[in-house]
Amino acid sequence: MKRDLFFVFCVLAIACFLLTACNTKPDPCTTHTVENWATTTEATCTENGTEAGVCIVCNERQERPITAHGHSFAIWTVTQESTCAVKGSKKSTCTICGEITVQAIPMTDHPYVDTTVKPTITEDGYIEHVCPVCQDSYREYCFQKLQESNGLSYMVNQDGITCTVTGFGSCKDTDLVIPLDIDGHPVTKIRHSAFRNCTTIKTVFIHKNVEEIGAFAFSDCTNLKRVTLENGVKCIREQAFRACTGLTEFTLPASLTYIDNAIFLDCENLKTVYYNSDFAAVPYFTQTFVMHVETIVFGGTTVPDNICTSSSDLKTVIIKDSVKCIGKYAFANTDIETIILPDGLESIGDYAFFYAQNLKSITIPASVTQIGVGAFKDCAALQEIVFEDPDGWWQYTPEDAEIPGSAAINASFLSVPEKAAELLVANHTYYWKKEIKNEATA
Ligand SMILES: [Zn+2]
Ligand SMILES: [Zn+2]
Numbered sequence: 001m002k003r004d005l006f007f008v009f010c011v012l013a014i015a016c017f018l019l020t021a022c023n024t025k026p027d028p029c030t031t032h033t034v035e036n037w038a039t040t041t042e043a044t045c046t047e048n049g050t051e052a053g054v055c056i057v058c059n060e061r062q063e064r065p066i067t068a069h070g071h072s073f074a075i076w077t078v079t080q081e082s083t084c085a086v087k088g089s090k091k092s093t094c095t096i097c098g099e100i101t102v103q104a105i106p107m108t109d110h111p112y113v114d115t116t117v118k119p120t121i122t123e124d125g126y127i128e129h130v131c132p133v134c135q136d137s138y139r140e141y142c143f144q145k146l147q148e149s150n151g152l153s154y155m156v157n158q159d160g161i162t163c164t165v166t167g168f169g170s171c172k173d174t175d176l177v178i179p180l181d182i183d184g185h186p187v188t189k190i191r192h193s194a195f196r197n198c199t200t201i202k203t204v205f206i207h208k209n210v211e212e213i214g215a216f217a218f219s220d221c222t223n224l225k226r227v228t229l230e231n232g233v234k235c236i237r238e239q240a241f242r243a244c245t246g247l248t249e250f251t252l253p254a255s256l257t258y259i260d261n262a263i264f265l266d267c268e269n270l271k272t273v274y275y276n277s278d279f280a281a282v283p284y285f286t287q288t289f290v291m292h293v294e295t296i297v298f299g300g301t302t303v304p305d306n307i308c309t310s311s312s313d314l315k316t317v318i319i320k321d322s323v324k325c326i327g328k329y330a331f332a333n334t335d336i337e338t339i340i341l342p343d344g345l346e347s348i349g350d351y352a353f354f355y356a357q358n359l360k361s362i363t364i365p366a367s368v369t370q371i372g373v374g375a376f377k378d379c380a381a382l383q384e385i386v387f388e389d390p391d392g393w394w395q396y397t398p399e400d401a402e403i404p405g406s407a408a409i410n411a412s413f414l415s416v417p418e419k420a421a422e423l424l425v426a427n428h429t430y431y432w433k434k435e436i437k438n439e440a441t442a
């Protein structure tokens, strides 16, 4: 009986298995295998294509997309450069479909130009960054205002209000900052010899309320490296900075009206002087004013009389466009070889280049209307004078009456630089003037 039951069970089991097997369709591949795909629709830059093939297992036809290949922008042309103010742009043409695309180029950084403004007693110093393209600017305050020196000795001036600094007193500063006032007395002067022989001083700051620096005030301060004179100082007395051998450059402010004799005597390392005064009387005997100085830069309206006379080391003279007049004897007996006169210059003083023996060539700007007596006397090497405007010149001696046009100089002659040089050097007893063209009546 048991055997029968087992047999029936087995038969049922086999039947079940066969039934199940018969109900399932043949194959279906879970993943079809297509070996050869053929494109039915080409893909473009932006649209998908299609391709089709037959499964090698089940023979079913399969289809699938071909992804759009995207534009091919290989070469870009900049249509507008970017700056710090505007974005630029560039364009490219798709090498496949010809579509044009435009893209922005990011703005550039500002090309800041930096100017340092030094600290004063009352103001912090800073670096100003200004963009020359878009004018964007910002300040970086990085220098604290100067600490006034304490303990200096002084005396009250006759007015009973202002005072004169007379010496170091109990002060031990190496960076000397003349205070605005001492015990309530505004400081307006530095007494003669006040800091003479103070070899500990390294820098000096003299504020704009100080009008006068006395004779020998800083002479023999051999470690003095930098002197700052604010625009306000009017007068520098005799030998004030004599033998300050640590000085290499010096800036004289526009406010100066008087420079006494030999203020830089024996400053053997002083090579560059910036002269910004509009006018300052310089006595004729100030031959030592710029002794040793190799470069002098004039930034006022006048090159004073006598300023560089007999300066044997002078090599470079820079005259800024603000200068209208070159004074008498200004460059007499110097060794300068070239000098560029600024456009806008109006007159060249008497004997301005007298005995400038190495001067080879000079150009007279069209704006010049007067050349003084002897301006180029004994300029032995002077081969060329280029007149930018050779028309309208005439000459007269100091004894003659000024009769415009009475002794006219032939413009065609004057337009030849070699001839002009010969004539001007030779005719050194004459004033030269140019008729100012009056356009209203011409
Ligand atoms: Zn298949
Ligand atoms: Zn394309």
Ligand SMILES: [Zn+2]
Pocket (backbone or CB within 6 Å): 084, 085, 109, 110, 111, 131, 132, 133, 134, 135, 136
């Ligand atoms: Zn900018």
